[in-house]
Each structure stands twice: as C-alpha cells, then as structure tokens.
Amino acid sequence: MSSNLTYESSGVSIDRGDELVSNIKKIVSMQSNPFVLSGLGGFSGLFELPRGYKNPVLVSGTDGVGTKLKLAFDTDKHDTIGYDLVAMSVNDILVSGAKPLFFLDYYATSQLEVKTATKVVKGIYEACDSCGVALLGGETAELPGFYKTGEYDLAGFAVGIVEKSDIPSVKNVKAGDIIIGLPSSGLHSNGFSLARKAIFQVLDYNLNDKFKDSDLTVAEVLLQPTIIYVKPVLEFLKHNIVKTMVHVTGGGLVENPPRAMPSGLGMDIKKSSWNIPPIFKEIQKAGISETEMYRTFNMGLGFLITVSPDKLSLTKSILENINQDYYEIGVVSERENGKKYTRFL
Numbered sequence: 001m002s003s004n005l006t007y008e009s010s011g012v013s014i015d016r017g018d019e020l021v022s023n024i025k026k027i028v029s030m031q032s033n034p035f036v037l038s039g040l041g042g043f044s045g046l047f048e049l050p051r052g053y054k055n056p057v058l059v060s061g062t063d064g065v066g067t068k069l070k071l072a073f074d075t076d077k078h079d080t081i082g083y084d085l086v087a088m089s090v091n092d093i094l095v096s097g098a099k100p101l102f103f104l105d106y107y108a109t110s111q112l113e114v115k116t117a118t119k120v121v122k123g124i125y126e127a128c129d130s131c132g133v134a135l136l137g138g139e140t141a142e143l144p145g146f147y148k149t150g151e152y153d154l155a156g157f158a159v160g161i162v163e164k165s166d167i168p169s170v171k172n173v174k175a176g177d178i179i180i181g182l183p184s185s186g187l188h189s190n191g192f193s194l195a196r197k198a199i200f201q202v203l204d205y206n207l208n209d210k211f212k213d214s215d216l217t218v219a220e221v222l223l224q225p226t227i228i229y230v231k232p233v234l235e236f237l238k239h240n241i242v243k244t245m246v247h248v249t250g251g252g253l254v255e256n257p258p259r260a261m262p263s264g265l266g267m268d269i270k271k272s273s274w275n276i277p278p279i280f281k282e283i284q285k286a287g288i289s290e291t292e293m294y295r296t297f298n299m300g301l302g303f304l305i306t307v308s309p310d311k312l313s314l315t316k317s318i319l320e321n322i323n324q325d326y327y328e329i330g331v332v333s334e335r336e337n338g339k340k341y342t343r344f345l
Contacts, residue, residue: 011144016112020140023118033134045136047102055164059098062157063088067192071222073151075207078116080225082123084189087226089158090131091247091303094233097168098160103128105138109152112142131230170262172243177306177332179267180315183325184302186279188226190250191296198286212278221279229303232324239318241311246304254295254342257304261340265332270345274327276300306332
C-alpha cells in the first residue's frame with residue numbers, strides 16, 4: 001500500500017494556513033489595545049475587561065453576510081465583504097447599549113486561496129479599527145468538496161459590555177416618543193437573494209452595467225459596505241437619551257421595529273420622511289409589492305432610535321455635532337390587543 005497519502009493530497013494545506021496566519025499577523029500588528037492580552041495564533045484570545053463598571057454585562061452577537069457573498073465571488077472583489085461581517089454583529093450588540101470590545105471571525109472554504117482570504121481579513125480588521133474594536137482571533141477551515149471551488153463562507157462574533165442599569169428597556173417606551181432613523185448605505189447585508197433575482201434575472205442587468213445616473217456599476221452599488229453605527233450610538237448612550245434601538249436587518253422595516261416595542265405600542269413611520277435610495281426603487285420595478293419591499297429591505301434606514309419628545313432637541317444636536325445624517329421618521333403610538341406592528345403613514 002502506498003505511503004504517499006497526506007493531508008495536502010486530501011485537499012487541506014497546513015502550509016497555506018500558516019501563510020494566511022502570517023499575513024493576518026502583519027495586518028493586525030498595527031492594532032493597539034491595552035485590554036488584549038494575547039497575540040494571534042494561540043488556541044484562544046484573551047481580553048481583560050475594562051475597569052469602571054459596577055455591574056458589567058457582556059453582550060454577544062453573531063451573524064454572516066448572506067448571499068451578498070455571491071457578488072464578491074462574481075466580481076472577485078473581497079476587500080469590503082469583511083467590513084460587512086463586522087458591521088452586522090457590532091450593530092446588533094449596539095441595540096443592547098453595549099460598547100463593542102472585540103471580534104472573532106470564521107472563514108471556511110473548499111481550498112484556501114491565501115490572497116483572497118487576506119483581502120477578506122484586511123476588510124475585517126479595517127472595520128474593527130474604524131470603531132475601536134479588537135480583532136481578537138478567528139478560525140480558518142479548509143473543507144474539500146464541501147464548498148464550490150473559489151467560494152467561501154463567513155461568520156462573525158462580537159462581544160461588548162454595558163452597565164446593567166444602562167441596558168435599554170422597552171418598558172421605558174411611551175406613546176408619543178419620537179423615532180429617529182439613521183440612513184443606510186444601501187442593502188447592507190440583507191435581502192440579496194431577492195435583490196439578485198430582481199436585478200439580474202428580471203431586470204436583466206449585468207454586473208458591470210452603469211447603474212442609472214450613477215458613475216458606479218451595478219456591482220459597486222450592491223457591494224456598498226454596511227454602515228457601522230458605533231459612533232452615533234455611543235454618543236447617545238453618553239447622554240442617556242435612548243429608550244430603545246433597532247438594527248434594521250432581515251425583516252426590514254416591518255419585522256424589526258416591533259422587536260423594540262412593548263406590548264400595546266408600535267411605530268408609526270412616515271414613508272415620505274426620508275430619501276429612499278435609487279437601488280430600492282429599481283429593485284421594485286421587477287414586480288415586487290411595496291409590502292414585500294418593506295418587509296425584506298431596510299429601504300434606506302439602517303438603524304432606528306426612540307427618544308422622548310423632550311430629548312429631541314438634544315438628540316438632533318448630538319447628531320449634527322458629529323456630522324451624522326438623520327431623519328425624524330415618526331412616533332410611537334398605541335395598538336389594540338397588545339399588538340405592536342409597524343404602521344406606515
């Protein structure tokens with residue numbers, strides 16, 4: 001019997017994995033965080049909790065980027081998809097009032113392409129660096145025969161911290177509270193299965209077609225990175241003005257707002273109060289109902305906060321001081337029978 005069977009001949013290269021780890025170490029060498037107690041390459045990451053919390057609560061979140069990955073494969077553009085990965089998890093934990101601390105990623109592929117994986121991780125690091133989050137570690141897995149050649153999957157894991165007494169509660173929401181919307185950059189990382197079918201199959205666009213009156217191609221419009229909302233949210237939390245928050249992800253503006261409402265209250269959202277990006281209007285031309293659009297996509301609003309009317313002026317002042325665009329999009333109102341659905345006006 002031959003003795004030449006190796007892990008490499010089975011499709012898994014330890015050498016390629018070592019090369020990627022070396023590249024990642026170079027990328028994160030610029031990272032300076034006094035709470036990181038371990039370097040990359042160990043079995044786990046060590047992070048010392050910041051001092052000053054009386055009753056600290058750790059908040060965790062995990063997510064992926066869905067079939068937006070297909071666009072990365074089709075365009076061979078991998079430098080922003082990692083940014084999306086960080087944004088999706090970090091924005092989720094912001095909703096609980098948490099300051100994000102660190103992030104880990106999982107990258108799985110059929111056969112590791114070091115150049116591609118390095119671009120992905122560089123995007124992950126840049127997203128972390130943009131919001132003061134430590135890239136604490138990750139995992140790269142080669143799974144021969146499991147994924148198509150040239151494709152990969154991503155998952156991300158974020159951990160943050162919040163004082164227990166500062167966790168936003170739906171119990172504090174009252175009828176008459178004001179809803180502020182922060183704009184998205186486009187689809188972010190949700191609804192791409194529907195968007196790709198509408199754009200490429202029904203409307204017959206090609207990736208490199210110019211999008212309407214834009215200088216961008218269709219691919220560039222669709223691959224716009226997800227916005228990270230750490231800066232404005234942390235400013236809100238400093239001033240203790242937020243009642244609840246909403247990260248508008250899968251389920252769009254229909255399914256997500258009720259998650260931040262108590263029984264018997266819901267959001268009344270005025271559709272004419274913000275500018276809907278052209279990409280959503282174009283997608284709808286494929287024959288998608290307005291209801292389906294609003295329950296699938298963010299429609300141009302990536303993050304919502306509710307504040308009491310007496311805090312509205314301060315809220316606007318904070319947003320203007322940090323040059324954050326925003327829209328006043330509606331109010332909280334009563335519902336019957338304990339319901340809390342979104343109502344569009």
